[in-house]
Amino acid sequence: MFKNLILALLVIFSVSSCSDDPTEEKEPLTIGSLVDVDGNVYETIVIGNQTWMAENLRVTKYSDGTEIPLVVENNAWGDLQDGNVDKAYCFYDNDEEEYGGDYGALYTYAAAMNGAPLIEVNTQGVCPDGWHIPSESEWHELFDYVGGVVTAGGYLKETGTSHWKKTESDVTNEYYFNALPGGSRYLYDGTFDRITSVGYWWSSSENTEYDAYAVSLSNSTLGVYTSLYGKSYGFSVRCVED
Known part of the structure; x- marks a missing residue:
């Protein structure tokens, strides 16, 4: 019986040692770069099986050189009421110098998608060649990889208060996604709101001709939210590699 007890303890020790190794290291971050048609340079980051821009898009043209209005x-x-046609972009408070470099630009859904039909896969839209607007499922692949929607914000948001109005102590930016709160532009009257407090990013996934899915992160929670918004809102864009 004593020998059986010793064997049982050895098995328990062996299992616990394998499953909770304090010396086990995470995979190193793979950081790259990307240049858009305007010559803006962005950092990129590999997270799981995806490669994401680590900054908000601030391009003013499509990859073929066509100007975005x-x-x-x-x-x-406020007059941009055709969500599939009315392409537009702006910088928060119309102040590119103050906000554009860090927070990027705000785009309508039509501008982000460049008028592409929903049936297209990997819609390039406003993204550089070889990159596309992430679908709702691609956003959620990211959130699932970093631990799920309840806590994903803690791993994806930039730390500190240089750009966020406030941050929770659990924010680590562990995956170097550098999510920033670029705010929004309201679809009905064109007013700007919530910079430094909330970041919104378009997905390519629409619900109807009037609304589409976007994801958001707030300074008041670690969670990430997916909601439907009118297509003429001005939101940030992150691109994911094809």
Whole structure:
């Protein structure tokens, strides 16, 4: 019986040692770079089986050189009611110098998608060649990889308060995604809101001709949210590699 007890203890020790090795190291981060048609350079990051931009997009043209319409006036933005046709972009508060470099630009769904039909797979839209607007499922592949929607924000948001109004102590930016709160532009009257507090990013996945899915991160929670929004909202864009 004593020998059996010793064997049982050895098995338990062996299993616990294999499953909880304090010296086990995480895979090193794979950081790259990407250049858009305007010459802007972005860092990229490999997370699981995906490669993501580690910054918000700030391009003003499509990859073929076609200009994206810049809409400045609030009432003109409010007139963008055809969510599949009315392409527009802007910088928060129409101040590219103050906000563009760090937070990127805000795009309507039509601008982000460049008018592509929903049936297309890996829609390039406003992204550089070889990259595309992530679908809702691709966003959730990312969230699942970093631990699920309840805590994903802690692993994806930039740390500190240089860009976030406040951050929780559990925010680590462990995967170097550098999520930033670029705010939004309201679809009905073109007003700007919530920079430094909330980041919104388009997915390619639409619900109807009027609305599509976007994901958001807030300074008040570690969770990530997927919701439907009118297509004429101005939101940030992150691209994922084909």
